Every structure is written in structure tokens, then in C-alpha cells.
Amino acid sequence: MAAEIDEQPSVLAGLVERQSEFAEVADAISKRPPRFALLAARGSSDHAAIYAKYLIEVLLGLPVGLVSPSTATIYGARPDLRDVLFVTVSQSGGSPDLIEATEVARQQGALTVSVSNTPSSPLAAAAELSVDIGAGVEHAVAATKTYSATLMSLYLLIDAIRGGKAEDAKSIGELARQALDGSGEGVGRAVDRYRFVDRILTTARGYSYPTALEASLKLAETSYLAARAYSGADLLHGPVAAVNGDTAVLAVTSKGHGSEAMREVLEAVSSRGADVLAVGSAAKDVKSALGIGVPETVEELAPVLEILPIQRIALGLSLARGGDPDRPTGLLKVTKTR
Template sequence: MAAEIAEQPAVLAGLLHRRARFAEVAGVIARKPPRFALLAARGSSDHAALYAKYLIEVLLGLPAGLVSPSTVTLYGARPDLRDCLLVSVSQSGGSPDLLEFTQTARKQGALTVAVTNTPSSPLHKAAELAIDIGAGTEQAVAATKTYSATLLALYLLVDAIRGGDGSAAAGIGELAQEAYEIPVQRAVDRYRFVDRIITTGRGYSYATALESALKLAETSYLAARAYSGADLLHGPVAAIDEDTAVLAVTGAGRGGAAMHDVLAEVAQRGADVLALGSSCSEVPAAVRVPVPEIAEELAPVLEVIPVQRIALGLALARGGDPDSPRGLRKVTKTR
């Protein structure tokens, strides 16, 4: 896990050199413009898909939603997907439910795109169009480099669809290296004895909050729960007290600004807040982990890197082995 976290700056920089493929796929999509988009994924890829949902709705102005594969695989639904763009996201490309949903969606009229790290996978072959994120073999059970590479790939795809050239991501490899070098030991030392943690963020960074909770749960066995900053105030905030740790993603931009009122409420309840992001200095927090600033829609690519290092550090500090989390396998197959 440590080695693969460290590979991310090079992996992200490498993706930028393959922008021609994203333009090629975007060109095919432009010949059959969709009215709406759906995204199919599981696990960490589901969080990447949620990030893509924000990109599609904000940057392309198209309605987008996350699919429930079981509607097709278990219940036999056959929705009318004419004029739909389906993006199936999976680092392995091997989950049977995503494969079946993609095959069915194609038969039902959708234009299908697979975004995977495994070009030899069934999913990659089942979709009409496919993008290889090119992160290289990932051996750790906890997804790290494949997650950030998937985020960047989805951004480059959406940006290409709107006619962009990916220039907003220029230099992201160097910024990722800066994010990797941010000290996180203070956070590890402070939260190593925590049993319960809430993660929260808004906008694009809600995906970071979700991925943070997953990483902390699967590597450190923490009872971690993620909420949108807005949803947190709609009830769950009542469970926050002095014994609650809160990891809050607070970047520059509208999503980060919307977290200020949320964290003011959380602070009043005595929670121990770890603020992470490019504007973490602007909110009340016990520990702050600054992240290099970039365009808001790309911030999740950088934010997740120190989160991964915190999860790794906490797992080791708590006596665990993040490379062999109990009960987990690298590829989980569901239907």
C-alpha cells in the first residue's frame, strides 16, 4: 500500500500524456449526444462515479445518476436507455453485476463506456468504448493509485466531451507529489485511539469523504461513516459529541465554503475535527492537513493522497496489516 501510494504522482502525470484517447472517445460521444448519463460502479469506483456525476451535471449540464445494478441482475429490469451515456467504472473490470448491467444497457440503447485499469477484462471488452487508466498492477487490497487515476481519467473524459483539452490538470503530477509529502504524523498520533469517526465534505469533495471512510474502515477497522455536509445537518449531527472524531474535507471553492457553517455546528458540539484541504486553515479544527490548491473540480484527485497516508499510518499504529485486511480480497465479485 505504501509503495502504491507513492506511485501516484507518476501515474497521474502519465495519464496526461494519453489525452488523445480521451479526445477520441469524446468524439464518438459527440456524434450521438446523450440526453442523460448513468454511472455503474462498486466500492472505491462507486465514489469515483459519484465524482463523475458532479462533473457531468456541472460541466456538461446533463442529468446524471448512479445505477443500482441489482435492478437488472436480480430483478430483470430492462429500462429504456436510448440517448443515455452509460459509464461503467471498475479497476478490475471483473465484477459480474457491472458486466451484466453494461451488456444489458448496450442492448437497451445506451452508448457504453468502460473506465478500467484492466484492458483485458470482460467489462473493457463489453463496452462500445473503453479507457484504460494505465495505473499499472495494483497489488494492495486497498485501492490507492487506481482510485486517483480513475478520478483524473473521468475528469479528462468529461472535459474532452465539453471540448476541453485537459489544461486545467497541467502540472497535476507535481502537485500530487506535494500532496504526498504533506506531514500526516500528527493526525495519526492524535486519532490512533479513536473508535468512531465521521467523514464529511460537499460538492466534488463528497467523493473524498466517502473514500476516506472506506479507507479508514478497511485498513484500520474504524467505525467510519461518511455524510455530505448538508446531510450531516439533517439529523446525524445529533450523534456528534466530544467523543466523536470528524474528518472534514475543506477545499477552496463553493463546496469548501459550504462546509463552514457545518463545521461551526460540529465545533459547538465538541467534536475533535481533522480539517483536510486547501482551505483547512479557515475552519475550526484540532488538526489541519493542507493540500495544494487546484481547480475545485480536480481537488479530489489531490485530497485523497494524504487521506490514504493517514489510513496507512493509523492501520500500522493500531497494530494492523493494511496489506492483508481481514475478510477482504482484491477483487470482489457480486451479482
């Protein structure tokens, strides 16, 4: 897991160099302009899909929905999907339910696109178009480089659909290296601080919300923490009542509209005595919190960077708590759901 975390700057830089490949897929999509988009995924890939949802709604101005694969695989639903862009995100490309949902979507008239780390996967064969995230083999069960590479691939694809040429992502590899190299002290302090914690909340707004979701999953699957993710807005609508001085809160906040929306959330949890760890390019602006900063970039690219120190926190906590982050108990790399 440590080695794969460290590979991410080069993986991300390599993806930007392949921008023309994403532009080809984007051109094919542009020739069949969709009325709206649907996204299908599981696990870490589901968090990447939620990131894509923000990108598509904000940058392309299209409505987006998240698919429940079981509606097709278990209940046999066959909706009219003409003029719909159906994007399936799966690092392995081998999940039976996602493959079947993609096949059904294609049969029902959707333009289907697979986004995976296995270009020869059954999912890629099922979809009309495919995107290879090119992260290389990932041996650890916990997704690290495949997650950030999926985010980057989705950004490059959606940016290309709007006519961009990855201008804002040119230095993402170097920024990722800075994020990893500059977070060591903060990560160490966070591990020391939370190694005996049993429960943690993760929260964010906007583009950073998928990072909060992925952070919760990483902490749960590597360190067996009772971790729960909330949108900052949802946290204020009730769950904040359970926050007190025994609560650890990991707040993801990067410069932009999302961090502005998080101010009220951070004030609320801090006033209730929560122990706050802030991660992101706006982390240093959060008072009364341990902050781990990352380099500032355009807001829509922030999730690619802010997840990096969180992965290292998950790794460190797992080791400090006597776990094996490469082989968490009872977990498999590919989930065979239907």
C-alpha cells in the same frame, strides 16, 4: 500500500500525457449526444462515479443517475436506454454484476463506456467504448493509485467532451508530489491523535463529498474503524445530534463553493465539541482543527489531491493499530457480486 501511494504523482502525470486518447473516446460520445448519463460502479469505484456525477452535471449540464446493477441482474429490468450514456467504472473490470449491467444497457440502446485498470477485461469487451486508467498493477487490497487514476481519467474524459484539452490538469503530477511531500507532519500528528479512536465521521460538500466517502471506506477497511460518511448537508439534518466531545470528524474542504458550504457544518460540529481534522486546500482556514493542506487547484480537480494525505492517514493508522494494510482481514481485491 505505501509504495503504491507514492507512485501516484507519476501515474497522474502519465494520464495527462495521454489526453489525446481520452479525446478520441470523447469524440465518439459527442457524435451520439446523450439525453442523460447513468453511472454503474461498486466500492471505491462507486465513489469515483459520484465524482463523475458532479463533473457531468456541472461541466456538461446533463442529468446523471447512479445505477443499481441488481435491477438488471436480479430483477431482470430492461429499461429503454436509447440516447443514454452508460458509464461503468470498475478498477478490475471483472465484477460479474457490472459486466452484466453493461451488457444489458448496450442491448437496450445505451452508448456504453467502461473505465477500468484492465484494458483486456470482460467489462471492456462488454462496452462499446473503453478507457484504460493505466495505473499499473495494484498489489495492496486497498485501492490507492487506482482510485486517484480513476478520478483523473474521468476528469480527462469529461473535460474532453466539453471541448477541453486538460489545461487545468497540466501540473497535476507535480501538485500531487507536493501534496504527499508536504503532508508528512500533519499525517503523523493525525495518526498519533486518532490511533485509539473507535468511531469517526467523514464529511464534505460538493466535489469533495466523494473524498469523504472514500476516506470512510479506507479507514474502515484498513484500520477496522467504525467510519461513516455524510454529506455536510445531510449531517446537519439530524446526525449532528450524535456528535459530541468523543467524536472524531474528518472534514474535507478545498477552496471553492464546497468549502463555503462547509462553514456552517464545521461551526456546528465544533460547537458540539468534536475533534476536527480538516483536509484540503482550505484546511488551514478551519479554526480549532488539525489541518492538512494540499495545493490549490480548480475545484473540480481538488478530489484528485485531497485523497492523497488521507490514504497516508489510513496506512499509518492501520500500522499503529497493529494491522496489515496490504492484506486486511476478510477482504478481496475483486468482489464477485451479482
